[in-house]
Amino acid sequence: MNRNLHAPLLSGMHAGFAGRRRVLRLGAAAGTAMWLAGCAAMAPRARAQVVVVGAGWGGLGAVRQLARAELADITLIEPNDRFMSCPMSGHYVAGHGMMDELVHGYQRVDALPGVRRVRDRVRAIERERREVVLAGGSRLRYDYLVLSPGVEYMEETLPGYAAAREQLPVGFRAFEHPAVRAQVDRFLEQGGTFVISTPKPPYRCPPAPYERAMLIAEQVRKRGTRGRVLVLDANPAPTPAPTAQPILGALRGYADVLEYRPNVDLRAVDGARRVLVTGDGELRFDHANLVLPMRAHALIRQSGLGERWADVQLPNFQAKADERIFVIGDAQGSPQPKSGQVAFGQGRQVGEEIARRVRGEAAPTASSEIELPLGICWAAASHNTAINVNVVTTMLPGEAPKLRFSVDPQPSERSGSASWSWARGMWRTMLG
Ligand SMILES: Cc1cc2nc3c(=O)[nH]c(=O)nc-3n(C[C@H](O)[C@H](O)[C@H](O)COP(=O)(O)OP(=O)(O)OC[C@H]3O[C@@H](n4cnc5c(N)ncnc54)[C@H](O)[C@@H]3O)c2cc1C
Structure with a gap:
């Protein structure tokens, strides 16, 4: 079992790393307080307390850079005990047996200097107190907070979806891919119409729905499935614009088993009848992967850091509302693409920015x-x-x-x- 799991947290104070720094016990006797006051002049400068939320692409970038600087105690909060990659998951979803490639342990991250991983979920951020509240009830104090919690689906934009959620998994977050794979397996066995919908941007990894459609269409051909893939795009063409022609060209390569329809306005879904209501009328499907519109994880809105996406200032990804908080990855609202490579790079950059602040160095002036x-x-x-x-x-x-x-x-x-x-x-x- 991971040595960091379920490590005790200290409420209302910095959690301790044995041998690394002093742990002050609140409520100590007055005599102890005097002793501490006497020692204060000799005490080494306290290490910064950095809390990183989310051990996905962005969070891991921040953790690795911070660990390299060796200036902070880093607490990484993540509910999952392993990492699963969304990039390359399309191959698995379409029927290739490669789950082992996508899933990785956190052991090496746990061994980084100053890093402690806590397996829990952040429930709230109390910005005034500079504390995060975990689902388990503990509180963690921070000097700097890095948020990389990813996205959530805007289910309310498609009436009927919430009731059909189990039947129609989106699968654009880690650990949701097996549920989509199950849909695809059934389709490849039974045939019929498999619908994949694409929302308007911004959403996570814009080419991904087309990629899924093509990988599934390849299997339809290979296995001789009596069925077709129907791509319903809310956009006039794949986005962003420079990708449109290459992706349309590649989709055309599957014209015998795949149909692409642009400008489709999805208005509702009836999971029981397997019917989609579109701006052009009702459409029957047998299996579907509806990729819903997305927004930042709820923590961003609940903490007053932005509405659909976190408002950040560039180039340092500091939250506009709070100079102690940085938001990176898909949750932040800069025009950068919502991609893992970008998220990881943003994490590294923010890690370096925090290290600079801890060292007390002036911000570089960009001319x-x-x-x-x-x-x-x-x-x-x-x-x-x-x-x-x-x-x-x-x-x-x-x-x-x-x-x-x-x-x-x-x-x-x-x-x-x-x-x-x-x-x-x-x-x-x-x-x-
Ligand atoms: C099918 C597909 C294909 C893709 N292909 C590519 C590609 O080729 N190249 C590329 O660069 N990108 C690709 N991406 C995009 C990439 O996966 C994302 O951009 C990237 O995961 C964003 O990183 P993130 O840190 O913002 O979010 P994530 O990687 O999703 O990490 C968020 C983490 O936060 C955790 N979390 C959530 N809520 C809480 C909470 N309350 N408390 C604590 N932790 C929490 C989650 O468990 C998760 O581990 C693809 C995505 C998909 C879906």
């Missing part, structure tokens, strides 16, 4: 163009081919960020194999 974390994304068009999407974000001081895309014109085996090298490299960097 020329700066680069925000790079985005690298992949849209698999088959089990062996992919379209590579790279995004460079630059900013001039005082101006809005500019995004420059470079996208493969069509899928290739080269990008297919590069996507695996990229993913394995990232998993090693994050978790190895």
Whole structure:
């Protein structure tokens, strides 16, 4: 069992790391207080207390950078006992038996200097007190808080969805993929119409719904399933715009088993009748993967850090409402793409920013163009081919960020194999 799991938390004070720093017991006798006052002048400077929420792509970037600086006690809060990757999950969802590749333990992260992982869920953030409240009831004090809790689905935008949730899993968060895989397995066995819907942006990993559609369509062909994949896109074409033609071209490669419909306005779903209500009337389906519109995790709104997405200032991802809080990854509302590579890079950058503040160094003054974390994304068009999407974000001081895309014109085996090298490299960097 992980040595960090269920470690006792100290309410209303900094949690202790044995041998690393002094633990002060509140409510100590007056004599002890005097002794402490006498020692204060000799005491080493206290290490900063940093709490990181979410051990996904963004949170792990922050933790690794902070651990490298060795200036802080880092508490990483995550409800899951393992990491599961969304990138590359499309292959598993479409029927390839590769769950082992996607799931990784946190052992190496736990061994990083100054890191303690707590298996729990943050229930609330009390900004005035600089404390997070865990579902288990404990409280953790912080000097700096890094939030990377990811996204939630806007179920209320599709009447009928909540009642059909079990039957229609979205599968755009870790550990939800097996439920989508079960739908796909049934479809590949029984045939019929498999609907995949795509919401309007911004949402996590824009190429992912098309990728899923193509990987499933490949299996329909391979297994001779008597069925078709129907992609219902809320957009006039795949987004962001530079990816539209390459993805449309790749979708056309499956024209015998896949139909793409743009500008579809999904208005309701009736899970019992297996009917979707669209702006153009009712549509029957046999199996479906409805990718709902998304927003930041509820903690962001509940803590007054933003509405749909967290309001952050660039280039440092500090919450506009609170200089002690940084929000990174898909929960933050900058124009950067919602991708794992970007989230990890933002985490590293924020880790360095916190280390700089702890060291008491002045903020660097940017007079020329700066680069925000790079985005690298992949849209698999088959089990062996992919379209590579790279995004460079630059900013001039005082101006809005500019995004420059470079996208493969069509899928290739080269990008297919590069996507695996990229993913394995990232998993090693994050978790190895
Ligand atoms: C199908 C698919 C394919 C993708 N392909 C790519 C790709 O090719 N390249 C790429 O770069 N990106 C890709 N992505 C996007 C990538 O997965 C996300 O952008 C990335 O996961 C965002 O990182 P994050 O840290 O914001 O959120 P996450 O990685 O989701 O991490 C959030 C973490 O917070 C935890 N958490 C949630 N609530 C709480 C709470 N209350 N308390 C504590 N912890 C909590 C969660 O358990 C989770 O571990 C893909 C996504 C999908 C769905």
